[in-house]
């Protein structure tokens with residue numbers, strides 16, 4: 443019965459008003475009714491007009507990856523597409539389709555359902571997509587990332603395209619980096635030392651539930667013990683080549699909920715919008731600060 447109650451609790455979040463106000467002094471919640479302009483919806487020669495009016499292109503990067511028995515394979519794409527829609531609506535950027543076929547690390551690639559391309563292929567592929575966007579005339583390109591495996595290839599592609607387009611600026615951000623562990627601890631949503639972070643963990647699961655609660659099945663995954671705290675806070679990159687003995691997710695899953703997810707996603711969205719507005723405002727300042 444316990445798992446049924448957890449599932450009921452998760453779905454109960456559906457009844458709450460979309461985007462409850464942000465906790466701890468954030469903005470009062472964005473206007474979720476505002477719709478972004480989508481690249482695939484532009485008609486004929488309209489793209490030139492849109493480009494000259496906004497000049498900002500937004501490209502979301504996701505994945506198709508096993509996220510535990512309780513989450514959809516498109517978890518990263520669902521989260522970043524949802525955040526990108528709101529960021530595009532609030533910044534008047536032109537929203538490009540989410541790239542979902544990407545590269546996944548060895549430890550998740552071993553799970554059935556993960557689709558993974560080689561990192562060198564992704565670098566070349568991302569670069570070609572960015573080249574095409576730059577060729578349309580966009581000189582400000584925001585890459586919104588929803589998947590850790592995109593960081594390396596994404597930055598490699600950006601380096602190439604920036605070198606070829608001397609008047610272009612490309613900004614790369616990962617949504618979860620606006621939710622550092624120390625800040626998450628102050629919100630008291632998740633009670634493990636990493637603030638709920640971790641692959642398929644309660645933070646990410648909540649964010650998926652914020653957009654697609656019907657795809658999250660908390661009753662399919664048990665709580666896992668606290669992962670070891672290797673650095674005490676500072677970020678690091680550790681890649682294991684095997685998934686033996688790992689269930690494909692992490693953390694105290696019972697702490698996930700759609701309501702928490704909506705708050706988390708709002709904080710990330712507000713942080714990204716603030717960053718983009720500051721970026722565009724200070725565009726003339728030399729340097730890459």
Ligand SMILES: [Zn+2]
Pocket residue numbers: 509517518588589641642646
């Ligand atoms: Zn993920």
